[in-house]
Amino acid sequence: MNRHIVILFVIVGFTVGLTLYLKKPSIDLVQGDSLKNAVSGNIQLPSSLPLSNQSIKQSKFIHNMANQLQNKHGHEIHQPSVQMIMQDFRDFIKEQYPQDYSYIFRTIVELAFPEYAQAILLLITQMDEYDHWYSQNLLSLNDLDPLSKRGTIWQKRHEIFGDLAETLWQKEIDQAQEKRQTVQQTIEVLNQDTNMAMEERLYILQNTLDELYPEEQTHFTLNKGVIANVYFQLESVQKDLSAMSIEERRAALAKSREQMGFSQTDIEQLAKEDDKKQQRWDNGYQYMSAREQLTQRYEGDILKEKLDQLRSEYFKHEAPTIKAEEEAGFYRYTRPRLFGSN
Numbered sequence: 078m079n080r081h082i083v084i085l086f087v088i089v090g091f092t093v094g095l096t097l098y099l100k101k102p103s104i105d106l107v108q109g110d111s112l113k114n115a116v117s118g119n120i121q122l123p124s125s126l127p128l129s130n131q132s133i134k135q136s137k138f139i140h141n142m143a144n145q146l147q148n149k150h151g152h153e154i155h156q157p158s159v160q161m162i163m164q165d166f167r168d169f170i171k172e173q174y175p176q177d178y179s180y181i182f183r184t185i186v187e188l189a190f191p192e193y194a195q196a197i198l199l200l201i202t203q204m205d206e207y208d209h210w211y212s213q214n215l216l217s218l219n220d221l222d223p224l225s226k227r228g229t230i231w232q233k234r235h236e237i238f239g240d241l242a243e244t245l246w247q248k249e250i251d252q253a254q255e256k257r258q259t260v261q262q263t264i265e266v267l268n269q270d271t272n273m274a275m276e277e278r279l280y281i282l283q284n285t286l287d288e289l290y291p292e293e294q295t296h297f298t299l300n301k302g303v304i305a306n307v308y309f310q311l312e313s314v315q316k317d318l319s320a321m322s323i324e325e326r327r328a329a330l331a332k333s334r335e336q337m338g339f340s341q342t343d344i345e346q347l348a349k350e351d352d353k354k355q356q357r358w359d360n361g362y363q364y365m366s367a368r369e370q371l372t373q374r375y376e377g378d379i380l381k382e383k384l385d386q387l388r389s390e391y392f393k394h395e396a397p398t399i400k401a402e403e404e405a406g407f408y409r410y411t412r413p414r415l416f417g418s419n
Contacts, residue, residue, distance in 0.1 A: 135174070139181055142170075143188035154190050157244050160197045164204050207237050223290070256289045260307075268312045275317055275329060279336050282308055301337045308333065309417035318416040327351070330417050354419065361410030364391040 146166070153159045163186065170185070171178040187194045210233055211218075218226050234242035243250060263285045267278045283304055308314060318326050327348060334344050364387065371383045388396040402409060412419070 135177070135181070138173070139184055140188070143185045146185065146189040151190070154193050154197075157200065157241055158247065160193065160200050161204060161245055163197050164201045167201060203237050207233065210237075259289060260285060264307065264311065267314075271313050271316060273313070275314060275333060276336060278311065278314060279304075279308055279333055282311075283337070301339060304337050305334070306418065308337075309415055315413070315415060319414075323355075326416060333417070351417070358410065358414055360391055364388075365408070365410050367391075 150159055167178070167182045170182045174181050183194075183198065186197055190197060211230075218229060221229065231242070234246065238245060263282065267273070267281060270278075286304060286307075318329060321329060330351060331344050331348060334347060335341075339347070367387055368384065371380060371387060375383050385396070385400070388399050392399050399409070
């Protein structure tokens with residue numbers, strides 16, 4: 078009888094023990110009070126919970142990373158530019174834990190920056206979208222001239238990030254502004270130095286633009302156009318060209334364009350365009366002189382009629398355009414004459 082009772086107690090004890098074991102909770106990461114201790118750098122794992130070595134290692138990693146991020150970026154995480162660098166940190170997590178990186182990264186961010194976690198995660202999602210678009214369109218972007226490429230990129234940035242785009246790429250904007258200031262300073266120096274030879278001014282301008290915008294060199298047409306536009310608007314250059322005879326000026330323009338890299342065919346074509354522009358300016362000067370005489374002799378409706386006749390005589394089919402410009406207060410032939418440009 079006693080023997081049967083002992084056996085019965087053994088069976089009951091084994092059954093209860095097995096039941097308790099099977100119902101024991103299984104967790105992967107430390108939670109509750111242990112989580113708080115871990116964030117402070119003092120991870121405490123409940124001895125009653127069966128954690129694998131991998132789970133313990135992962136928990137320590139999460140809490141140590143959260144603690145480090147908080148210490149390093151807690152004072153500046155409100156800045157979108159700082160939030161953006163969390164994308165690189167996410168990629169680091171992915172290398173360490175390729176299977177669980179998404180959950181681990183989110184947990185770290187929520188522990189380190191609970192107030193900004195959602196903003197950070199949203200920004201990184203947007204950055205992933207932008208990076209994907211950029212990689213998918215890189216070849217077509219590289220086929221564009223630099224100006225069009227920058228315009229396309231900024232259009233996409235505004236599409237994805239809105240007004241935040243300027244904040245995220247403020248460094249790029251500042252660098253562009255510095256380049257523009259350097260170019261402007263160079264132009265001011267070249268404008269003021271009237272003793273410098275034309276080819277020397279052009280060399281300095283070309284060298285400055287080449288150093289600041291090396292990417293432009295793969296698009297020679299744009300590069301030449303930019304340099305020509307800037308160079309022929311220099312007051313010192315226009316002063317030299319204005320003092321020349323027609324033949325001297327034609328030779329000087331050809332020499333400058335050759336220095337810019339224009340082909341002989343382009344130089345000859347541009348020379349023909351220069352001649353046509355000069356004819357228009359000569360015609361315009363004559364018109365303005367005749368117009369001045371009419372305004373001194375007539376007024377009212379008679380003056381209007383005389384001016385209509387004069388414009389038709391000098392400008393033919395362009396007369397309505399000239400009239401509209403003058404009614405708006407614009408007189409195109411009182412503008413500065415820029416040889417090689419207008």
